[in-house]
Amino acid sequence: MEMSLAHHRRKQPLIVRQQLLDVAARLTMEHGMAAVTLDAVSGASGVSKGGLLHHFPTKNALLDALFESLLDRFDADINDRMREDPVPHGRFSRVYLRAVADLRESSDEAAHWAQVTVALLAEPRLRHRWRAWVQERTEEYVGTDSSVDAQIVRFAADGLWLADMLGSHDNGGDRHALIARLVELTNK
Template sequence: MSNAHHRKKQPVLVRRQLLDVAARLAAKQGMASVTLDAVSGASGVSKGGLLHHFPTKNALLDALFESLLERFDEELDERMRADPLPHGRFTRAYLLACASIREKRDDSSQWAQVTIAMLAEPRLRERWRQWVRERADEYVGTDSSLDAQMVRFAADGLWLADMTESHEIDATERGALIARLTELTTR
């Protein structure tokens, strides 16, 4: 009898391991490198074990996107809990979370690949649109002003600029930009 029959099953840990491997592959080699064979091989999980959790590559990519979105939501929630001012709280959290992605090495490269995939994949774009709509509805009372919308659009632009490394901006200028945008959320 093989070890697999005696090993304690830990589906949550295996699923997390598979997603982590997929994220690392995407970050290092691009989304095209995230194949079922590559993830299975790099994770040490049999292809059957992988297929148990993710029956298709799309299911794996969707789960990777959802995993990153969950972590993003957790960061937003944490930032909002620390913010005593209700008006614009979600927008400030969104701005600061978007601005900090590049500083988190693993998250930054994972988000870069997923952002590119989101632009190319209609189902991921739709999932992002759904997330944005849900948040807009949830925070309509505190974050629906024109200034708040403008700040969120600016945060998206900052995020895209960070992901594509398209703009050079020194730390002082970046800090001033973020401070000015944060100021707009209090109106």
């Protein structure tokens, strides 16, 4: 009796898991949250439904993992940037602003991740997770980033992020001046 190729294929669960997350992200970006079904992800990824269910037993588990993956990447970017900024006062607010602003100007992949993140924030439990991340970071940097100016910068960064996602504002060359002015606020 001949075994199927699946039985001969080397198991690589981390690679398969990431492949499933990438497909779910692409489907969300291209067709919206409603398009992310277990059948659609299984079909588009080439992973059997059983293989998908092994990693993500429900759609919510898949979306939760996708959001956590995005948040982990964003958090790692923030941490990397924090290490490169030598001035403690306002550092988190500056770094958050730059990370958000760079989403628009960086690779297509980063822009896609940002769009997927906005779509995922429509889910209440994921929105709660985002709020928890913001609260954790705000509390962590209360000694350096609690001024009203630092808060204004973070709120402006959120507005910039939303405007970029919606394509609602094209401030062209003024964008760099806007970001520079906001960075100045973090030094007060």
